[in-house]
Amino acid sequence: MIQLEHVTKTYPKASRPSLDEVSVGIEKGEFVFFIGPSGSGKSTIIKLLLHEVTPNRGRVHVNGRDVTAMRSWKIPAFRRQIGCVFQDFRLLPNRTAYENVAFALEVIGKTKAVARRVVPEVLELVGLGGKEHRYPHELSGGEQQRVAVARAFVNRPLILLADEPTGNLDPDTSIEIMRLLDRINRTGTTVVMVTHDSNIVNQMRRRVIEIESGRIVRDQARGVYG
Amino acid sequence: MRLKYVMSEVMVGLWRNVTMTVAMIITMAVSLTMLGASGLIYAQVKDMKAYYYDKIEVAIFLKPEITDDQRSSLEGSLKSDPLVREVIYESKDEAFKKFQTMFSDVPAVVDAVKPGQLPESFRVGLKNPEQYQQVREAYVGKDGVDQIIDQRNLLEKIFNILGSVQTMALVAASVMAIAALLLVGNTIQVAAYSKRREVAVMKLVGASNWFIQAPFVLEAVVAGILGAIIGFGALALGKVLLLDGSLSELTDLLTPLSWSKVLVMLPLMALAGTLVSSITAWVTLRFYLRV
Numbered sequence: 001m002i003q004l005e006h007v008t009k010t011y012p013k014a015s016r017p018s019l020d021e022v023s024v025g026i027e028k029g030e031f032v033f034f035i036g037p038s039g040s041g042k043s044t045i046i047k048l049l050l051h052e053v054t055p056n057r058g059r060v061h062v063n064g065r066d067v068t069a070m071r072s073w074k075i076p077a078f079r080r081q082i083g084c085v086f087q088d089f090r091l092l093p094n095r096t097a098y099e100n101v102a103f104a105l106e107v108i109g110k111t112k113a114v115a116r117r118v119v120p121e122v123l124e125l126v127g128l129g130g131k132e133h134r135y136p137h138e139l140s141g142g143e144q145q146r147v148a149v150a151r152a153f154v155n156r157p158l159i160l161l162a163d164e165p166t167g168n169l170d171p172d173t174s175i176e177i178m179r180l181l182d183r184i185n186r187t188g189t190t191v192v193m194v195t196h197d198s199n200i201v202n203q204m205r206r207r208v209i210e211i212e213s214g215r216i217v218r219d220q221a222r223g224v225y226g
Numbered sequence: 227m228r229l230k231y232v233m234s235e236v237m238v239g240l241w242r243n244v245t246m247t248v249a250m251i252i253t254m255a256v257s258l259t260m261l262g263a264s265g266l267i268y269a270q271v272k273d274m275k276a277y278y279y280d281k282i283e284v285a286i287f288l289k290p291e292i293t294d295d296q297r298s299s300l301e302g303s304l305k306s307d308p309l310v311r312e313v314i315y316e317s318k319d320e321a322f323k324k325f326q327t328m329f330s331d332v333p334a335v336v337d338a339v340k341p342g343q344l345p346e347s348f349r350v351g352l353k354n355p356e357q358y359q360q361v362r363e364a365y366v367g368k369d370g371v372d373q374i375i376d377q378r379n380l381l382e383k384i385f386n387i388l389g390s391v392q393t394m395a396l397v398a399a400s401v402m403a404i405a406a407l408l409l410v411g412n413t414i415q416v417a418a419y420s421k422r423r424e425v426a427v428m429k430l431v432g433a434s435n436w437f438i439q440a441p442f443v444l445e446a447v448v449a450g451i452l453g454a455i456i457g458f459g460a461l462a463l464g465k466v467l468l469l470d471g472s473l474s475e476l477t478d479l480l481t482p483l484s485w486s487k488v489l490v491m492l493p494l495m496a497l498a499g500t501l502v503s504s505i506t507a508w509v510t511l512r513f514y515l516r517v
Contacts, residue, residue, distance in 0.1 A: 076432045079429070090427060092423055107437055155431070
């Protein structure tokens with residue numbers, strides 16, 4: 001499902017590469033943690049998978065397609081197969097929970113009728129039934145992240161990328177979000193999560209890939225934070 | 227549904243930044259007015275050339291002491307000249323009558339001239355008015371010929387003035403167009419900045435590029451079209467107040483400017499406004515909304 005082959009990424013003006021000759025493969029339906037200290041290059045992986053940045057060397061394959069060689073006009077269609085969740089939620093402040101999720105459908109050309117059918121379903125799934133018409137500032141951090149997960153999942157993506165989704169949440173709320181991601185993973189969606197939350201990694205007991213200074217130093221099925 | 231979404235985005239965008247929008251529309255309008263004016267002058271000069279070049283003639287004035295022989299040989303050679311379209315003889319009496327009607331509202335001038343004082347002449351129409359010089363050379367030294375005057379010279383002066391007015395209008399139009407261009411670019415940048423969250427989310431969920439960019443480009447296009455409409459209004463007002471109004475005495479000399487010609491300028495100006503604003507917006511977005 002996801003293949004990185006000898007990927008090297010050096011940002012302009014950086015003294016050393018963020019990712020250095022990284023090769024890794026992720027199968028369909030897997031749940032993978034990328035862990036490592038700040039600046040180790042783990043978030044760069046998410047950016048590579050989204051084609052927000054392109055590698056200096058190496059190839060990135062997602063869902064059988066070479067992302068590095070992708071023409072820019074094909075990127076939007078490619079991103080529709082990927083859901084994304086971030087530490088800072090990235091919700092639109094002037095839209096309700098419902099509208100935030102519906103926006104994701106709207107901008108890719110789905111009709112309002114489709115949104116009316118699908119959005120309540122997804123909000124129910126993430127446990128926000130009854131709070132559809134709240135604005136982000138009327139929701140707690142955990143609830144906002146649920147809206148973000150709902151938005152990421154509403155198109156039924158093949159892959160869900162999560163960049164420190166629990167970074168702004170307290171431990172209990174974090175665990176709730178993780179349960180949610182786990183449920184999504186069980187529907188067959190591949191989940192790639194970048195984190196440095198050791199509790200979560202230790203509880204989940206899933207595949208752990210540790211990155212340090214741009215290199216993979218550990219790749220362990222059912223790993224712990226270590 | 228999506229059209230409604232895009233249009234409401236456009237209106238919100240234009241209103242959010244209303245001072246910039248107004249500045250953009252005004253510069254557009256001024257630039258397009260200048261463009262329209264120079265277009266009108268160009269069309270007008272072309273029309274006038276076609277109209278007057280058909281009518282203008284070369285006047286060959288004859289000396290008072292010319293003999294009948296000289297006159298008839300001159301007429302003969304003019305009539306057989308391949309460059310000449312028509313030859314009309316104007317006697318002293320006819321010249322005087324023409325003079326009387328021309329200056330009928332200035333009796334003092336008419337009184338000062340007596341019949342017989344004005345010279346007789348051949349009025350020569352040329353097949354091609356540009357060939358005046360050849361005709362002049364052929365007849366200037368002939369017996370009985372006093373003076374040869376090309377009426378085209380007078381017209382050329384008017385055309386030169388109109389031409390330089392047109393150039394000035396074009397220069398002003400281009401300078402204002404540059405200002406309009408920069409304003410469009412700036413407005414789009416501000417709009418893109420104020421909507422950066424929406425844009426980031428749109429990119430994230432895979433909205434197509436045109437969907438992200440369309441509201442911004444349309445914002446600029448709407449401003450461009452409004453500018454064109456205002457500019458057209460200014461042109462129409464100029465025609466009513468200046469050409470048909472206070473300057474009407476002057477414009478009697480020129481061929482009249484028809485409304486149909488003014489109307490043609492509206493689509494032209496709208497097209498120019500649309501092109502300039504949409505291309506500027508699109509180019510700006512390529513830098514500010516990188517995928």
